[in-house]
Amino acid sequence: MDHDYYRRTKCSAEGCTARVLTGATACWEHLDDREAYVKGLDFAKLDGANLAGVDLSGRDLQEASLNEACLSGANLSGANLLRAGLYRAWLDDANLQGANFNEAFMKFAVLGGADASAASFIGANLEQTNLVGTKAQGAIFDGADLYYARPGNADMEGASFKNSNITRTIFRRANLAKANLGGATGQANYDRANLEGAQQ
DSSP, rough: OGGGSSSBBBBBTTTTTTTTOSSSOOGGGSSSHHHHHHHHTTTTTTTTBBBOOOOOTTTTOOOOOOOBBBOOOOOTOOBBBBTTTTTBOOOOOOOOOOOOOOOOOOTOOOOOEEEETOOOOTTOOOTOOOOOBBBBOOOOOOOOOOOOOBBBTTTTTBBTTTTBTTOOOOTOOOOOOTBOOOBBOOOEEEEEEEETTTBH
């Protein structure tokens, strides 16, 4: 698989050390026509792509193939990623507010520091996903597979995990106040987690 993010090609803007975006000669900050760039992307063929910082808010990315892609710092707020392939994708520090990740395949993905408030992950595969420090207040993880996921220090106040698999999920120091864990299966690690008002 081709991984554009790990190429050493730098942005063409003078003094910029950021890597170029896939299919471009500049990073997102220095891209001349951002709208044309996004419209020209074939989301069915973006495995391993570098889309760091790209604004994809509100876009219909249903069944997009973004396995091992870099979306660090990207704006995916309100985007539709239903059944998208995001295996080993980097979504750290991204804006995922209100996005739809229902039934997405996100095994080993990195969402550390991302803001996934009110996002939906119903039925998503989040096995061994890095959710350290993720903000996911009011997010919905109903029926999701969170086997060995790591939401340590995450803020998941009011989130719903109904009927999800939380076997070996590490909620260490996470804020699960008012979360709904009804019907969730498996033994999770709640070491120093805030479970005030949580439903189990």
